[in-house]
Amino acid sequence: MNKLIGLAAATLMATAAQAEETVVWWDFLGGGDGVRMKQLISEFNEANAGEVKIDATTLEWGVPFYTKVQTSVAVGEAPDVMTYHASRIPLAIEQGVLDEITPADWEKMGFGEDDFAAQIWDAITGPDGKTYGVPLDTHPIVLYYNKDVLGAAGQLNDDGTPKGMGSREEFTAMLQAVADSGQVKFPLASVTADGNFMFRTIYSLMGQQDGELLTDGEFLVGDNAQKLENALGVLQEWTKAGLQSTYTDYPATVALFTSGEAAMMINGVWEVPTMTDLHADGKLFEWGAVELPVIFDHPATYSDSHVFAIPAGSAQEPAKRDAVLKVMAGILNESLFWATAGHIPANKNVTDSAEYKAMEPNATYSTLTSNMIYDPKTPLAGVAGPIFDVMSTYFVPTLNGEMEPAEAVEEISYELNDM
């Protein structure tokens, strides 16, 4: 009898093992956020042992990742689920690499349009009205600042936020005051050697004037060119006045700020873990992060989203599909932890929670979600896309004072419309 029970138990276990679905996962999260994602994945695997198992691989960010996705879809070797940038969805639809997330899929995950900010939902929606991604987060750029330096220069408000965030004149005066206090080499560290990065700042400044990059398929129509010129003009003015670092690449920018040689830095929220970890080790001054200053008419911040996407042709079997949906929903529900990577979770239920509202520095800058602007919806847009390359080529000389903003805008208009 005992033998029989043992046999039955063994059979049961074998069926359970067979029923475990392995979900092949690709991401491009190589930095501090990648460490946090690995933890989320292993927690998910523990909680769902015997049912669903994530088999994750991290690949090189940018063009290498997206090229690999494209080729793997073509030969039917794509993963079951992958991370994607919302800004690259228009190109992905044109390339036919994404599977639709159907209304039935949304229902099974227990999420819908109401759970996300309107801009994010719009970014994952294709021209056909179908949705192609499940938003994980929003990752805007913010202004990081050194509280010790700003405090000593008398540029902090009572609540510990920087002064002079309301207008171009105020902010420039604040930079000047920090410079005059003689504590740092540069009041502002800017990624002036990397036009790819500066696209985010400059596009934000265009957004503050309600500028549009793409209007009905044409670039920089009407006074939009002037708005781009204004944005470049203010940044060049800071360079010429010696208020920001010149020819600084991305790692050098972060180093200038963390070493205390620059008092402020405009960078993505993904650098929050860097600061948190350094500070915890006692290697960093008191710091904070706030929404970008209003240089023009109203607040606006460029943002992109990490989304989950299902490659075309992957996860078509119902059991596999359900497992993939479970994975995406599972991570979305745990995205409070993802917020420690600096990102603002896309899931509104998380950002509305009391725990999230108590999280710093996220809570201070998460007000910007109502002022977010996303990339224009065109296959030419997106991180590491063609627009980035054109802009970058003219941003670098302009921001460092080699080229006049008007000339740069003329060249950019010509090249963008020539693509």
Add this chain to the structure above:
Amino acid sequence: MIRNTRKETLVAFVLIAPFVAIYGLIFIYPTIDMFILSFQDAPLIGEGTWVGWENYTRLPRDRRFDTAFWNTAYFVALSVVPGTLVALFIALGISRLSGRLQALVLALFFLPYILPVSVVYRIWDWTLNFQFGIGMHLFDWMGIDRVPIFKMTGWFMPAVAFVTVWWTAGFSILLFLAGLRAIPQEIYEASSLDNASRWTTFTKITWPLLWPVTALVLTIQLILQLKIFDQVYLFSVGGRPNDNLVMVYYIFQRAFVNNDGGRAAAIAVVLFVIVIIVSVLNFQLMRFAERRP
């Protein structure tokens, strides 16, 4: 013994068949496909539509193609002849040394050649980075203004050419040393009996007898540098990519960034033709130069 030539031919065919099959599959077939693709408006992967010569006729009007073409030519001019000359000078110097010292000095010059390009990029970025580069402190110390070498168009190509020469000279030095050792010692002994000066010995003996090796080094360098990509890509990522474009970089950009497989193929065909023309011209010139003395 009577040789059965038909049988031998058959055996030869059987022996080379595996190579021919693989060569055809991974080289000939893709090349033919590339030519066909260049006449289509096609994405990187997937079906395209036939557009005839359009991908080619738009090239003369294409500003980025223009930049890529002239940058490549400029880079070849900056790297091929100077690189060969530098290698020759170093080889002449090393050949005067002997024993372990020679082996040590040769190893030192050869060392950069074994580095992967990513390491070469890191080393020079650490040296010449505008904010934190070690070299910039040298500038400060000498009282010269810092120069953002890899971020200014005027400096970019010469700097990349310099780095490339530093990186690849080792292999050319090795070829030159082999060439120098192949020159019979008796000739030098005879010339010293004739009281020939060092300069005369070099111009009348070493240089002409070394010419086949020099021609080989020049040809290898020429073909290699026409295909320049890695260094330019690494040094300009995020910076001013469209100002620093070279031919292969532009092919990469069109194909992988813009998803224009057809237009990328057309540029690749143009580069293919340029490499063939330049190589043939180079080879004929070398033969001509060899016959003249």
